[in-house]
Each structure stands twice: as structure tokens, then as C-alpha cells.
Amino acid sequence: MRIILQNGLPSSEIEKIVKELTEKGVAVERLSNANPVIFKISENGFSLDQKQFEKMPGVQRVLAGNAPFHLVSREYQPEDSRIKIGDQEIGGPEPVIIAGPCAVESEEQVMEIARFLSAQGLKIMRGGAFKPRTSPYSFSGLGEEGLKILARAREETGIRIVTEVLDTRDVELVARYADALQIGSRNMQNYQLLKAVGQCHKPVLLKRGMSAQLKELLMSAEYIVAEGNRQVILCERGIRTFNDYTRNTLDLNIVPALREMSHLPILVDPSHGTGRRSLVEPMSLAALAAGANGLLIEIHPNPDAAWSDAEQTLSLEQFARLHQKVKHLVRWQLENEQTLSAHS
Ligand code: PEP
Ligand code: MN
Numbered sequence: 001m002r003i004i005l006q007n008g009l010p011s012s013e014i015e016k017i018v019k020e021l022t023e024k025g026v027a028v029e030r031l032s033n034a035n036p037v038i039f040k041i042s043e044n045g046f047s048l049d050q051k052q053f054e055k056m057p058g059v060q061r062v063l064a065g066n067a068p069f070h071l072v073s074r075e076y077q078p079e080d081s082r083i084k085i086g087d088q089e090i091g092g093p094e095p096v097i098i099a100g101p102c103a104v105e106s107e108e109q110v111m112e113i114a115r116f117l118s119a120q121g122l123k124i125m126r127g128g129a130f131k132p133r134t135s136p137y138s139f140s141g142l143g144e145e146g147l148k149i150l151a152r153a154r155e156e157t158g159i160r161i162v163t164e165v166l167d168t169r170d171v172e173l174v175a176r177y178a179d180a181l182q183i184g185s186r187n188m189q190n191y192q193l194l195k196a197v198g199q200c201h202k203p204v205l206l207k208r209g210m211s212a213q214l215k216e217l218l219m220s221a222e223y224i225v226a227e228g229n230r231q232v233i234l235c236e237r238g239i240r241t242f243n244d245y246t247r248n249t250l251d252l253n254i255v256p257a258l259r260e261m262s263h264l265p266i267l268v269d270p271s272h273g274t275g276r277r278s279l280v281e282p283m284s285l286a287a288l289a290a291g292a293n294g295l296l297i298e299i300h301p302n303p304d305a306a307w308s309d310a311e312q313t314l315s316l317e318q319f320a321r322l323h324q325k326v327k328h329l330v331r332w333q334l335e336n337e338q339t340l341s342a343h344s
Contacts, residue, residue: 001048002063002070005037013058020056034198034228036060038070068215069222072232077263083203083231085180086160088123090233091265095330096294098162098267099319100126102309103139104146112301114153116316120323125150125159126296130166130174131308132186139307147177154179162205168196175200185210185237185272188220198227205296207235207269214254218262234258234266235296236287238273247275247312250283255290265293271312277303280314281322288329297322 003021005014014037021028021041026048031038041048053062063070070076082091090096099117104110104127117125129146131139142149150161160179165171166187174181180203187193188209197204204224208217221232236255238248250273258266268287270280284295300306303313314322 001041001050001053001065002031002067003039003041003053003059004061004063004070004076005039005058006060007035009037009058017056017058021053032071032226034226036071038226040066069218071225071230072218072221072262072264074261074263079263081230081232081263081265083233083265085124085162085203086158088160090267091293093334095288095292095326096124096267097122097297097323097326098124098126098294099297099299100162101128101300101306102271102298102313103128103131103307104142104149105307107149107152109301110149110153111156113299113316114157114159116301118157118159120320123160124162124179125153126162126182126298128164128182128308130164130170132164132166132184133308144173147174151177165193165197168192171196171200175202178202180205180233183207183220188212188217191220191223194220194223195227198224198229200229202229203231203233204229205233205235205267207237208239208251208254210238210240210248212239214257214261217254218258221262221264232264233293234262234264235269236266236273236292237269237296238275246273246279248273250274250287252283252286252290255287255292259291267294267296268292269296271296271298271309271314275309275312277312277314277318280312281318281325284322285325285329288326288333295326 018028027042029040031040050062080091082089129141131141133140154161162180162182163178164182164184165174181197182205185207224232238250241249243249270283298313299319300313303315306313
């Protein structure tokens, strides 16, 4: 059984609760140090009465069983989480597009993209300064110089920055420049890194591991939230299957499935999900139709010359067309929603 305490209890109150539980003969183990504090309690030879614990002062909720995650579940929070990057809310009624280059290559490249996206009305740009590359000989990012370029783009255009952090040793550095930290697919189960970004105060974009199950993704999100950082945005980016015609298989099933099980927003990345430029637009529209809270898309002024992921990168013109279509779809969805709720 798990006992979740009310948020912000002073430590004297927490100690009182532990004492009371111990006096009842219950074994108490503290599971989370941040807010809310969670205790695992186990019977010492007698059965636990859930109702009795629910009545204790300072207790927010008691959960039967030993589910591997709580804080990210719908059961724990029925309403959708809305997470702000700058003043853009993710998880609200309108989906949000985050776009930008796979990797930061130069100041000119980033500035051109930032100006273009701002003119398109986008508020958040992506771009990797630390790149996880399958081959050790591939370009692995400009590092801190790349972060500085991203920060200059924010200074000039006001656009907010999402960028990947690969290593616990760089969390502070990346958080100094970025508005949100990305945890890439390859690091979804790097628990030390999850804990480190959990102790940081910036939103986290957590990408699904390429062979991770839904529950594993939610347990990874729980790692971050259990450290006190509730600002987690999930991202489906395709999984490895026997399919040999696209880079990955974009698992859109997981979008409504996650929305049933978790209150966290979910983005879809059709760029890595398909690996093919021509498939990005249809799969973007499909993702939004499936209920995604937004999209993560790779773009470049000269996509064929991109230093990484060129085959899946859209040109600015292709992105502008996709953006138009997304706006139509979203307008249709919002209107339809109103009509449907008026008739129900
Ligand atoms: C990325 O979005 O830059 C990236 C490396 O993606 P993934 O971690 O999903 O492979
Ligand atoms: Mn990429």
C-alpha cells in the first residue's frame, strides 16, 4: 500500500505521521523525497486497513497495491496537466508545434530558422547542441557553443528553446541556456539522468525509448516527477519493429492509450518516427487526429545539406504547408468538439 501525503507538509508533521504509523506496527519506507512525499507501508503480519490510513491528518490519498507509478497516472490526477514553456502551454485544448533543426550547425542556420518559425507564429524551437549519434565518428553537436547560439536566437526573436541533455554532468549547463530539457530515446532509461532533470526546475521533454513499453515510459516519467519536477511532456518518436520500409514504426496507438492512463501531455515526433520527409506531413495530421497534444518536427533551410537526419528533415516551405494543414485540422477539431458536445 502507498500513502501519499498532502503537498508542502512541514517536516515535523511528516515525522509525526511516520511515528504514528510505526506505533501502529506498520513498516514504513519513504519512496519520494520531494512533494508529495510518498510512503510505502507494509503489513507486519496483519492486514492493513486502507480507510484507517485515509483518515489520518496530513494524508492526501492511500493507494492499494504496489503499482510502479502513481504521480503520473490519471488515477492520481484526473485532469490534464498543462505545462508551460515560456508562455506557451502544452496540454491545453490546442496542439502545439515545436520545430527546428536536428542539430545546431551555425549561428546563420539557427537564426534563419528562428526568424522563420517566429514569423509562422511558433513559440518554441528545437535544436540539438549535444547529439547522441549511433556512430562515434558522426558529428556530435557544437556543445556549449551550440547552446550559446540557441540563446542568441531566443534573445533576438523571443522563441523558446528545447534542447537535449545527454549526461548528468551537463544538466546544469544545459538548463542555464534552455527553456526545456529533452531526454532522448537512448536515455529514456538512464535513471541517474532522469533523477538529475527531476531536480531541475525546467520542463522536461521525455522521448520514448525505441523499444520501451508504455509502462516503462510512464515509470521513467515517474522518476522525474518523484524528484519534484512535475513538468514532464511525453513524446512518441517511433519504435523498432520488423518493418524495413521506414526508420521506425510510429506507434500512434500509444497516444490515446497514454491519454487514458496519464495526465501528462504527449507530443508526437513524425520526423524520427518515419525517417522519411514525404511521410512527415501525413503522420503529423494522423497524430493530431489521434489526440496528440502537439508535434516535434525537424526542419532546415537546406534539408539535403543538413549535417544529421537530412532524409527526414523538411524544408521551410514544406513546413509552412504542413503548418497550414495543421491549422485547418485543429480548427475543424475544435468546431467539431463544440458541435458534438452541444448534441450530447
Ligand atoms: C532528437 O530529437 O534530436 C533525437 C535525437 O531524437 P531521438 O532521441 O528520438 O532519437
Ligand atoms: Mn534528428
